[in-house]
Amino acid sequence: DGGITQSPKYLFRKEGQNVTLSCEQNLNHDAMYWYRQDPGQGLRLIYYSQIVNDFQKGDIAEGYSVSREKKESFPLTVTSAQKNPTAFYLCASSHGDETQYFGPGTRLLVL
Amino acid sequence: AQSVTQLDSQVPVFEEAPVELRCNYSSSVSVYLFWYVQYPNQGLQLLLKYLSGSTLVKGINGFEAEFNKSQTSFHLRKPSVHISDTAEYFCAVSEPTGANNLFFGTGTRLTVIP
Numbered sequence: 124d125g126g127i128t129q130s131p132k133y134l135f136r137k138e139g140q141n142v143t144l145s146c147e148q149n150l151n152h153d154a155m156y157w158y159r160q161d162p163g164q165g166l167r168l169i170y171y172s173q174i175v176n177d178f179q180k181g182d183i184a185e186g187y188s189v190s191r192e193k194k195e196s197f198p199l200t201v202t203s204a205q206k207n208p209t210a211f212y213l214c215a216s217s218h219g220d221e222t223q224y225f226g227p228g229t230r231l232l233v234l
Numbered sequence: 235a236q237s238v239t240q241l242d243s244q245v246p247v248f249e250e251a252p253v254e255l256r257c258n259y260s261s262s263v264s265v266y267l268f269w270y271v272q273y274p275n276q277g278l279q280l281l282l283k284y285l286s287g288s289t290l291v292k293g294i295n296g297f298e299a300e301f302n303k304s305q306t307s308f309h310l311r312k313p314s315v316h317i318s319d320t321a322e323y324f325c326a327v328s329e330p331t332g333a334n335n336l337f338f339g340t341g342t343r344l345t346v347i348p
Contacts (some may be wrong), residue, residue, distance in 0.1 A: 127277075154334060164242070165324060165338030166278075173334075181335070213277055221266055221285065221334050225277035 126150070127226035129150075129209035129214050136201065138153060144190060144199045144229045153218050157198035160211040169212075172197055189201045201231065209233050237263045240326050240339035247315055247337035248347050255310040255342045267308040267324040267338070269299055284325065285330075295319070320346045333344065 127148045136142045146155065154173045158166040166183030170193040179191045186205025189195055197216075211230050215223040237256045247253045252335050261263065270278040284307025289301040301309045308325060325339040 129277075156335075163340065165340045166236070166325075166336075167338075168335055171335060213276075215278075218333060221328060221330070222268070222280060222283060223334075223336055224280070225270075227277045228275070230275070 127214060127216055129212075129226040129229050131229060132227070134229055135234050137234050139203045141200055141202050142231070144201070144212055144214075144231070146197045146199065146226060147227075148195055148196055148197075148214075148216045148224075150224065151194070151218065152216035152224075153194070154213040154216060155191070156217075157187075157189065157197070157199045158213045158215065158221060160213060166213060169199065171188060180181060236265070236327055236337045238325050238330070238337055238339035240323075240343050243340065244343045245344065246345045246347055249317055251313045252313050253311065253319075253344065254326075255323050256342065257308045257310065257339060259306050259308065259325075259327045260329060261306070261329070263329055265327045265329060267299075268300060268328075269293065269297070269308070269310050270324045270326065271295075272322040272324065274321075274343075281310070281323075293303050315344070315346045317348060318344050319344060322338055325326050 154172045156171045157169040170189040170199045172178035174218045214226040217223040237260045241256045268283045269281040282291045284291045284301045292298045322341045326336045
């Protein structure tokens with residue numbers, strides 16, 4: 124059963140804490156993406172990776188970091204430098220036909 | 235730079251009535267166009283896409299969209315909506331070359347009224 128999984132579904136962060144959001148895909152896609160969604164706004168690109176061991180900053184990369192050590196995994200770390208982390212985070216992947224497929228999302232809340 | 239405008243933030247419509255959700259984009263090059271649907275607390279699901287060829291694109295759940303290059307529009311339509319169509323709809327654009335990054339509109343909340 125192919126798809127994209129994100130975990131956890133809900134995540135709570137304390138002030139000054141780093142937290143990591145997981146994104147895994149078994150679609151054999153080369154490219155993976157992280158988006159942030161805020162109420163009343165569209166999705167904004169945080170980071171993307173077109174190939175293993177390579178990634179690029181998107182429009183709002185400050186306060187975030189990523190790694191791409193395996194083709195199927197693209198974890199996102201929300202660092203303490205991100206002062207307004209409360210949002211819905213969506214991971215996506217694509218291969219060849221330019222269509223991005225999305226995971227179910229992780230909602231990050233600040234305690 | 236690319237941008238996407240969804241003119242209506244909210245669209246209420248009665249069940250079984252037709253609906254059109256508007257999307258305009260700005261780009262100096264040829265583009266790929268997409269419509270996604272998002273149900274509450276879920277990820278985005280692809281409704282339909284335009285890459286090339288026929289300007290009328292049919293998607294899932296009875297939706298269709300028409301690419302109009304001269305008006306730089308890609309409006310989404312459905313002839314008869316159901317309660318289950320209540321959701322947020324996003325229009326997005328990408329360029330055929332480069333990093334395949336998607337640029338999203340701010341979304342349109344479709345509410346179907348019984």
